[in-house]
Amino acid sequence: MNINHGLIKRRQIVNGLAIALSSLATAVGLFFLFWILYTTFTRGIDAMSWNLFTMVTPPAGATEGGIANALVGSLMMCGLALLVGAPAGIAAGIYLAEYAKLGKAGSVIRFVNDILLSAPSIVLGLFAFSLVTALGGGFSGWAGAFALMMIVLPVVVRTTDEMMRLQPKQLREASLSLGIPLWKVNTQILLRAALPGVTTGVLLALARISGETAPLLFTALGNSFFTLNMGEAMESVPTSIAKLAMNPDEFWNKLAWAAAFLMTSFVLLISVLARIILRTNKAAND
Amino acid sequence: MHAIVNASDQRNDWLFKILVAALAWSAFALLLGAALTMAWGGRAVFAQFGFGFITGQVWDPVMGEYGALAAIYGTLVTSAIALLLAVPIGFGIALFLTELAPSWMRTWVGTAIELLAGIPSIIYGMWGIFVLVPLLGEHVYPWMDEHMGAIPIIGAVFKGPPIGVGFLTAGVVLAIMVLPFITAIMRDVFLTVPQRLKESAYALGSTTFEVVWDIVLPYTRGAVVGGIFLGLGRALGETMAVTFVIGSTYQITAAMLEPGHSITAVIANEFAEADPGMHRSALIALGFVLFAVSFVVLLLAKLMLRKLNRDAGTP
Numbered sequence: 001m002n003i004n005h006g007l008i009k010r011r012q013i014v015n016g017l018a019i020a021l022s023s024l025a026t027a028v029g030l031f032f033l034f035w036i037l038y039t040t041f042t043r044g045i046d047a048m049s050w051n052l053f054t055m056v057t058p059p060a061g062a063t064e065g066g067i068a069n070a071l072v073g074s075l076m077m078c079g080l081a082l083l084v085g086a087p088a089g090i091a092a093g094i095y096l097a098e099y100a101k102l103g104k105a106g107s108v109i110r111f112v113n114d115i116l117l118s119a120p121s122i123v124l125g126l127f128a129f130s131l132v133t134a135l136g137g138g139f140s141g142w143a144g145a146f147a148l149m150m151i152v153l154p155v156v157v158r159t160t161d162e163m164m165r166l167q168p169k170q171l172r173e174a175s176l177s178l179g180i181p182l183w184k185v186n187t188q189i190l191l192r193a194a195l196p197g198v199t200t201g202v203l204l205a206l207a208r209i210s211g212e213t214a215p216l217l218f219t220a221l222g223n224s225f226f227t228l229n230m231g232e233a234m235e236s237v238p239t240s241i242a243k244l245a246m247n248p249d250e251f252w253n254k255l256a257w258a259a260a261f262l263m264t265s266f267v268l269l270i271s272v273l274a275r276i277i278l279r280t281n282k283a284a285n286d
Numbered sequence: 287m288h289a290i291v292n293a294s295d296q297r298n299d300w301l302f303k304i305l306v307a308a309l310a311w312s313a314f315a316l317l318l319g320a321a322l323t324m325a326w327g328g329r330a331v332f333a334q335f336g337f338g339f340i341t342g343q344v345w346d347p348v349m350g351e352y353g354a355l356a357a358i359y360g361t362l363v364t365s366a367i368a369l370l371l372a373v374p375i376g377f378g379i380a381l382f383l384t385e386l387a388p389s390w391m392r393t394w395v396g397t398a399i400e401l402l403a404g405i406p407s408i409i410y411g412m413w414g415i416f417v418l419v420p421l422l423g424e425h426v427y428p429w430m431d432e433h434m435g436a437i438p439i440i441g442a443v444f445k446g447p448p449i450g451v452g453f454l455t456a457g458v459v460l461a462i463m464v465l466p467f468i469t470a471i472m473r474d475v476f477l478t479v480p481q482r483l484k485e486s487a488y489a490l491g492s493t494t495f496e497v498v499w500d501i502v503l504p505y506t507r508g509a510v511v512g513g514i515f516l517g518l519g520r521a522l523g524e525t526m527a528v529t530f531v532i533g534s535t536y537q538i539t540a541a542m543l544e545p546g547h548s549i550t551a552v553i554a555n556e557f558a559e560a561d562p563g564m565h566r567s568a569l570i571a572l573g574f575v576l577f578a579v580s581f582v583v584l585l586l587a588k589l590m591l592r593k594l595n596r597d598a599g600t601p
Contacts, residue, residue: 011493011496012493014493014495015493015494015495015496017495018381018494018495018498018499019386019494019495021378022378022379022381022382022386023378023382023386024378025374025375025376025377025378025379025382026378026379026382026383026387026395028375029375029376029378029379029399029465029466029469030395030398032462032465033398033399033402033462033465033466035413035417036405036409036410036413036462037402037405039413039416039417040409040412040413043416088309088312089309091305091306091309091310092306092309092310092312092313094306095303095306095307095309095310096310099303099306099307100307100310108314109310109311109313109314111588112313112314112317113313114584114588115317115581115584115585115588116313116316116317118516118519118520118580118584119317119320119523119577119580119581119584120522120523120524120525120550120576120577120580121523121525122523122525122550122553122554122573122576123320123324123523123573123576123577123580124320126324126327126553126557126569126570126573127319127320127323127324129557130323130324130326130327130570131319131323134323139558150316153312153313153316154313157310157313181292181295181296181298181299182299182302182303183298183299183301183302183303186302187302204404207404208404210406211404211405211406211407211408211409212406213406213407213408213525213526214525214526214550214554217525217554217557217558218557218558221558238406238408238526241408241412242408242526245411245412245415245416245530246415246530253416256412257412260408260409260412263406263409264405264406264409267404267405267406268401268404268405271400271401271404272401275397
């Protein structure tokens with residue numbers, strides 16, 4: 001038998017090179033990503049203090065202050081966006097999964113929803129601003145919450161649609177054969193069965209909006225003072241980071257890192273929680 | 287046979303269906319509303335400058351001159367740099383995760399990458415301005431300018447002042463940002479290749495690289511490109527990470543170490559202070575351009591990824 005040893009050697013060299021480069025790529029990718037996390041965590045923990053939660057954004061040049069105004073603003077705007085966006089998204093997801101599984105309407109809405117899901121968030125902010133000014137409003141917490149709601153909606157629609165469609169056909173058929181009206185089947189049986197997945201979607205939406213800066217820049221604008229009035233301009237954690245980090249003031253930068261640390265840990269925590277919910281549920285079902 | 291149907295149940299069923307359908311169409315209304323509002327808000331500028339808005343090189347709110355070419359150029363160039371860096375690295379990681387890594391490592395590295403995709407973009411921007419910019423400005427860019435800048439033809443790309451901010455820095459930060467995104471999609475796509483197909487190739491004596499290059503890639507080509515386009519869509523519309531490090535200077539140059547501008551950075555920097563007349567209209571018109579470009583990119587991405595789903599259905 002005639003084996004071409006040169007060819008085998010060359011193929012093995014190419015293969016070895018590819019394996020080495022691919023491992024190197026993994027190392028490089030993880031290195032940069034962990035470098036960013038490391039910077040955020042070390043600088044953030046250095047700058048942590050209780051004042052962060054009790055004091056408002058100080059003027060430049062001050063030596064103490066916090067981001068209480070931003071935390072409250074974020075809480076209120078994200079809360080409202082979820083309160084409106086999550087139920088609406090769940091309802092729309094039910095429609096897609098149960099009433100428009102196949103057919104034109106379903107595919108059109110799904111397509112548009114996917115576009116909305118990846119649309120540049122700054123554009124959504126511009127839209128929210130235009131809409132609010134057209135209605136006679138201005139920079140306000142309402143406008144910010146509306147912009148965030150537009151980000152929540154497509155995330156929740158998509159996960160609800162996917163999770164509802166995963167439910168076994170027998171569940172639906174058995175419920176209907178018992179004479180339960182369709183809307184009850186959908187909300188009290190199928191949705192309940194899909195609840196862990198749907199919750200994951202809502203949590204992922206929360207993780208996403210708590211870090212969104214661009215859509216808030218000219219809807220909620222930002223506000224150095226503490227306010228609970230959503231009719232006024234409102235600070236949020238990400239917009240306060242943008243303001244504090246872009247100024248050369250050293251204490252402001254320190255505050256920015258502390259806020260960045262808080263925000264990143266929150267986002268990571270929520271994402272991990274979402275994964276755990278999905279995984280435990282999967283394990284329980286298998 | 288009479289079905290036992292309660293009249294109120296029937297009405298509730300009907301109401302429920304109307305309600306969920308209306309909410310589902312609201313997504314459609316939002317997108318349409320966004321597009322129309324942008325076109326309407328930018329009408330003053332489109333009317334005055336016409337196509338010149340896109341080809342004009344001068345952006346001067348004081349003189350009332352609005353040409354968006356420099357901003358569009360910056361957006362395209364930084365996104366191109368980001369993909370140039372992130373696609374090969376993302377491919378490498380996806381290959382590592384699907385073919386090389388032991389299973390415990392797949393889960394951990396895979397989860398780490400998915401989590402990192404969720405880190406807010408402003409964090410990347412902050413890291414860029416506080417860590418990367420000083421590093422590049424002091425150590426890397428002067429060296430590039432001196433050594434690589436002297437190479438004929440392509441040398442022009444590596445010229446610029448050692449200030450650390452600019453097209454290349456923005457491209458690098460964007461690359462790190464879209465990397466987890468592109469990697470996760472490529473990995474998911476590679477996992478759709480039937481195990482039997484890969485095992486057959488291994489059984490014929492293929493090396494790992496040959497299996498990936500000759501079996502996995504051709505099988506998933508459309509979806510991989512779709513994933514890259516999704517990453518591109520993200521890079522084009524990214525705001526904070528770019529705004530922090532691009533340098534906010536209107537210029538069109540081949541030198542990537544020079545500061546520049548991007549569509550999103552212009553909007554983010556100027557909108558809150560813009561006067562409600564032409565300036566604001568010009569910024570909304572810029573938003574419309576961005577929206578239109580990302581719409582086309584996302585459309586292409588969807589079409590390519592859809593083909594994968596259809597192909598995967600056939601044995």
